[in-house]
Amino acid sequence: MKGQPVQVVEAKDDHLFELNEEALSEILMNPNVRDKKVVVLSVAGAFRKGKSFFLDFCLRYLNAYVSIISFNSADWLGDEDSPLDGFPWRGGAERDTTGILLWSEPFTMTIPETGEEVVVLLMDTQGAFDSLSTVKDCATVFALSQLLSSVQVFNIMLNIQEDDLQHLQLFTEYGRLAMEDSNAKPFQDLHFFVRDWQYPYEHDYGNVGGQELIDKRLKIVEGQHSELEQLRRHIRSCFHKIGCYLMPHPGLKVATNPYFDGRLSDITPEFKEHLKKFIPALLSADKLIVKEINGSKITCRELLEYFKAYLKMYQGDEIPEPKSMLIATAEANNLSAVANSKEHYIKEMEEVICGGNRPYVNPEILLSQHVRFKDSAIKMFDTCRKMGGTEFSASYRQKLDKEIAEQYEYLIKHNESKNVLAAAKTPAVLFCTIVAFYFLNGVMNIIHLTPLANLSNLIMLIAIGVLSVWVYTRYTGEMRELGESIDDLASALWENVSFTPFFLIFYHKILRYLSV
Ligand SMILES: Nc1nc2c(ncn2[C@@H]2O[C@H](COP(=O)(O)OP(=O)(O)OP(=O)(O)O)[C@@H](O)[C@H]2O)c(=O)[nH]1
Numbered sequence: 001m002k003g004q005p006v007q008v009v010e011a012k013d014d015h016l017f018e019l020n021e022e023a024l025s026e027i028l029m030n031p032n033v034r035d036k037k038v039v040v041l042s043v044a045g046a047f048r049k050g051k052s053f054f055l056d057f058c059l060r061y062l063n064a065y066v067s068i069i070s071f072n073s074a075d076w077l078g079d080e081d082s083p084l085d086g087f088p089w090r091g092g093a094e095r096d097t098t099g100i101l102l103w104s105e106p107f108t109m110t111i112p113e114t115g116e117e118v119v120v121l122l123m124d125t126q127g128a129f130d131s132l133s134t135v136k137d138c139a140t141v142f143a144l145s146q147l148l149s150s151v152q153v154f155n156i157m158l159n160i161q162e163d164d165l166q167h168l169q170l171f172t173e174y175g176r177l178a179m180e181d182s183n184a185k186p187f188q189d190l191h192f193f194v195r196d197w198q199y200p201y202e203h204d205y206g207n208v209g210g211q212e213l214i215d216k217r218l219k220i221v222e223g224q225h226s227e228l229e230q231l232r233r234h235i236r237s238c239f240h241k242i243g244c245y246l247m248p249h250p251g252l253k254v255a256t257n258p259y260f261d262g263r264l265s266d267i268t269p270e271f272k273e274h275l276k277k278f279i280p281a282l283l284s285a286d287k288l289i290v291k292e293i294n295g296s297k298i299t300c301r302e303l304l305e306y307f308k309a310y311l312k313m314y315q316g317d318e319i320p321e322p323k324s325m326l327i328a329t330a331e332a333n334n335l336s337a338v339a340n341s342k343e344h345y346i347k348e349m350e351e352v353i354c355g356g357n358r359p360y361v362n363p364e365i366l367l368s369q370h371v372r373f374k375d376s377a378i379k380m381f382d383t384c385r386k387m388g389g390t391e392f393s394a395s396y397r398q399k400l401d402k403e404i405a406e407q408y409e410y411l412i413k414h415n416e417s418k419n420v421l422a423a424a425k426t427p428a429v430l431f432c433t434i435v436a437f438y439f440l441n442g443v444m445n446i447i448h449l450t451p452l453a454n455l456s457n458l459i460m461l462i463a464i465g466v467l468s469v470w471v472y473t474r475y476t477g478e479m480r481e482l483g484e485s486i487d488d489l490a491s492a493l494w495e496n497v498s499f500t501p502f503f504l505i506f507y508h509k510i511l512r513y514l515s516v
């Protein structure tokens with residue numbers, strides 16, 4: 001067989017995936033294929049479930065198609081005693097394939113309807129749910145497989161269970177995040193490939209029985225729980241076509257013999273029969289599905305660009321990280337407990353002491369009430385039932401603490417703004433400054449210190465100007481930063497200069513004026 005498996009996406013130790021651009025370019029930028037439309041068949045699913053093994057039969061089919069002049073679909077499976085090679089596969093309990101592999105030799109086929117030559121690529125992927133991969137790793141591989149293939153084979157064992165559908169929903173949604181927004185269905189064909197199907201008396205092996213099963217599993221019925229209904233709607237909305245193939249057991253030698261090398265003589269005739277039906281249903285020239293992105297068919301050259309773009313997406317922080325169900329639920333529980341406890345604090349503080357319609361309160365009282373309601377909010381958080389345990393909750397407790405502190409800061413400012421004297425601080429300070437320098441000017445004139453009198457006069461005029469600007473900013477709401485700077489200046493004067501004598505003189509003058 002020509003060609004070999006090529007690792008185009010490598011799984012690194014730090015749970016990141018890296019594109020092997022050089023190797024990928026060698027396949028996709030080959031002058032014989034780069035401008036041809038591309039068909040990508042990818043197999044994804046849990047680890048140790050025969051994905052690579054199945055792909056090797058797909059390789060045999062394509063190899064026979066391109067090398068046998070009068071291709072006869074009956075004999076492509078090969079002779080009975082040759083070991084199965086191609087994408088690496090093996091028995092055992094530990095994972096084998098990592099990252100994403102492509103077959104180095106692209107197969108060129110002609111679509112009979114249009115006479116167009118297209119390139120068929122086979123993609124093998126890292127199995128999901130092994131003990132070394134995080135949820136993000138599994139979601140990334142599945143999403144990449146989904147994004148880059150035109151036909152996705154979802155390989156599962158024994159039956160289609162609700163958790164298979166839930167994972168499919170999570171992973172396709174993760175894939176959708178990397179795509180541009182569009183109303184069209186984002187993905188093309190999805191085939192559930194159920195291995196070791198045990199109930200042919202209910203649904204027969206093959207695609208007819210498979211279609212019955214998948215239609216049953218994805219059926220939306222009246223009165224169904226909204227969670228189940230939403231899941232089904234989501235899956236249906238993601239794919240142009242959803243099929244299913246029920247595969248018989250390949251025989252005990254395949255499943256349990258450590259020396260089994262893939263030879264056909266060790267595989268049950270029933271399994272071989274179904275390989276001969278399912279693989280041509282995916283890969284015969286009249287069934288090929290060209291890869292489309294946003295409604296346009298793409299070439300090998302364009303596929304290379306999409307590989308780069310999608311990998312970059314999953315390497316950056318633009319896309320939120322998928323989490324395990326427990327962590328996601330625990331996060332949601334804790335966040336809602338934080339929100340409820342904070343709400344409780346705000347409500348109590350506003351209702352009891354410093355809401356919009358309550359008068360100014362002494363800052364000491366505000367502080368004591370803050371301590372009281374903060375304690376009760378934290379107690380409320382601690383007693384609320386949450387998933388994840390105390391250790392997990394610790395950071396959310398800190399978050400609550402921080403948010404309450406911020407809220408308290410805000411309440412202090414809000415309370416301060418209700419203090420009439422505080423609001424009048426700036427005009428009072430400026431006014432006192434004007435009055436003080438007015439008198440100083442008079443006194444300096446009397447003792448003939450003209451330069452000092454002029455200086456006092458100048459300062460008085462500047463203070464009048466500043467006061468006018470302040471009034472303007474407050475009245476019109478324009479140049480607010482300038483207004484704030486004047487407030488800061490007035491506060492600094494207030495704190496550093498004693499205005500009491502000026503106030504006393506001022507009140508004395510007014511009283512004298514009134515008594516006259
Ligand atoms: N029971 C059963 N075993 C199978 C079937 N097909 C292949 N196997 C066996 O499953 C084992 C794993 O095959 P692989 O093709 O390496 O599995 P994989 O899904 O690629 O595994 P990872 O690369 O680790 O994800 C091998 O021992 C195969 O003989 C099948 O249809 N049913």
Ligand SMILES: [Mg+2]
Pocket residue numbers: 051052053088089096097124125
């Ligand atoms: Mg494998």
